[in-house]
Amino acid sequence: MAPHTQQLTAAPAVQLRGLTRSFDGRTVLDDIDLDLPAGQFTALLGHSGSGKSTLLRAIAGLDHEVVGSGRLTAPERVSVVFQDSRLLPWRRVLDNVLLGTNGKDAAEKGREALAEVGLKGRERAWPNELSGGEAQRAALARSLVREPELLLADEPFGALDALTRIRMHVLLRELWERHRPSVLLVTHDVDEAIVLADRVLVLDRGRIGLDLTIEAPHPRSYRHPLLGEYRERLLAALGVTEDHQ
Amino acid sequence: MTTTTTTVPVTAAEDTPAVRRRRRRGLAPGKRLPASRIVGPALFLALWAAASAAGQLDPGAIPAPWTVLRTAGHLWTAGTLPTDMLTSLERAAYGFALGLTAGVVLALASGLSRIGEALIDGTVQLNRAIPTLGLIPLFILWLGIGETFKIAIIAIVVYIPIYLNLHAALSGIDHRYVELAEVQGLSRLQFIRQIVIPGALPGFFVGLRLGVTGSWLSLVVLEQINATSGLGYLMFQAQNYGQSDVILVGLLIYGVFGLVSDSAVRLVERRVLSWRRTLSS
Secondary structure: OHHHHHHHHOOOOEEEEEEEEEEOOEEEEEEEEEEEOOOOEEEEEEOOOOOHHHHHHHHHOOOOOOEEEEEEEOOOOEEEEOOOOOOOOOOOHHHHHOOOOOOOOHHHHHHHHHHHOOOOOOOOOOHHHOOHHHHHHHHHHHHHOOOOOEEEEEOOOOOOOHHHHHHHHHHHHHHHHHHOOEEEEEEOOHHHHHHHOOEEEEEEOOEEEEEEEOOOOOOOOOOOHHHHHHHHHHHHHOOOOOOOO | OOOOOOEOOOOOOOOOOOOOOEOOOOOOOOOOOOOHHHHHHHHHHHHHHHHHHOOOOOOOOOOOHHHHHHHHHHHHHHOOHHHHHHHHHHHHHHHHHHHHHHHHHHHHHHHHOHHHHHHHHHHHHHHHHOOHHHHHHHHHHHHOOOHHHHHHHHHHHHHHHHHHHHHHHHHOOOHHHHHHHHHOOOOHHHHHHHHHHHHHHHHHHHHHHHHHHHHHHHHHHHHHHOOOOOHHHHHHHHHHOOOHHHHHHHHHHHHHHHHHHHHHHHHHHHHHOOOOOOOOO
16 A cells, blocks of 8 residues: 555645635535645535535535525645536537646547547547446546546436446546545545545535545455444434334 | 227237237327328429319419419529519528627626626516517618618527527536536636537527527528518519519529528538437438
């Protein structure tokens, strides 16, 4: 685990100090202090309405027009993967991947990124010819091609079927191993968080309710016995009790 | 009640005779008939020809199709039809080009900037409320009875639908794409060129087709009110002399013009919006 040692000394990729956001007088994020070390894969769990998307949008800088205070530092190269693939229907897949990039070798990089996500040969396809999983792969390629220091993902697999989702989990983890961006994955799926992330945060009423480091080797199986413990702790932090057991 | 149900082709029918299932009847209209656009008009033409041949139609009111064709040929070789057609085409083309330019420029100015919107949108909406053909007397006073006022009226009729549809499309840009552009670090110019404009094209084509139709519509009215040449003038003269065949020739040519220009716009639209897959394709 050599890569980890050098990251311990590096400055955090994301630093939040006293971050507060509110909508119509309702406080959604309440005085959050948080450091995300460079290269860490973090998952952010929470109920719907807990403010997890608000936190992600704040870090992405997508919340102009929102009332708030606090200090926030984030890397320059940030990519966002949304729940919908958000491909422009009037551009072919490769041109979608290249959106916002320039330079003469951009097209070559775009092809490489598409090959990396398993979409080699689909460069000239229109987005509406792709399946849901393929579209989300293209969206991943679009975020990769910018070589992000920080990858923000807002429930990126929420709209996919269960089988495709598992395949995307493997892919995302592989891509992370290869490129080592800092990742903040917003999800409401506890298992997804445990299987993918090295650290899981639970956001509860605008505050970080639980900060859990998951120490289990990758790749992780859903049936790994260690994960059951983490699962219970996380569900408890989310206020879910498994009465039926 | 008659139902046209078909059975699913069963490969091993002898094994499963009891569970033959009726295939559900689809709710979609089904496959398109071959040459379906032409069927209706062809039938109409056949009826017209048959009624004329049988002597059921008064040739003074509704001449036979072949009479209309013969008159068209005669007007083309010996009459003023070529110049009349050219004059009409020219008017429509000038008016349309002017209206298209004005509509696009105003919609861009108003759809892409808040100041532009404040200045332009209300004014155009007000203009829209006034029936354009009602402006004819005023325009004749201002611009004289020549070509200028005709072209001006056509341009107004054309620019309004183009402006309205393009402006609505520009300002109705999906907020998710705005976010995407911000995340991908697009500049304002890149955002407009790569997202706003292509996203607004479908709306623009709706306006364009309405505009093309509008240019012919206003042309017919203008040429019948006061003109000394053009198809409408030809038809107006024919009315004075009771030449219903000439009137029909004029209508026929207007129809062909309208059909051809609409088809041309649709052809361009299909090319430009090839990424769209809709029910009709």
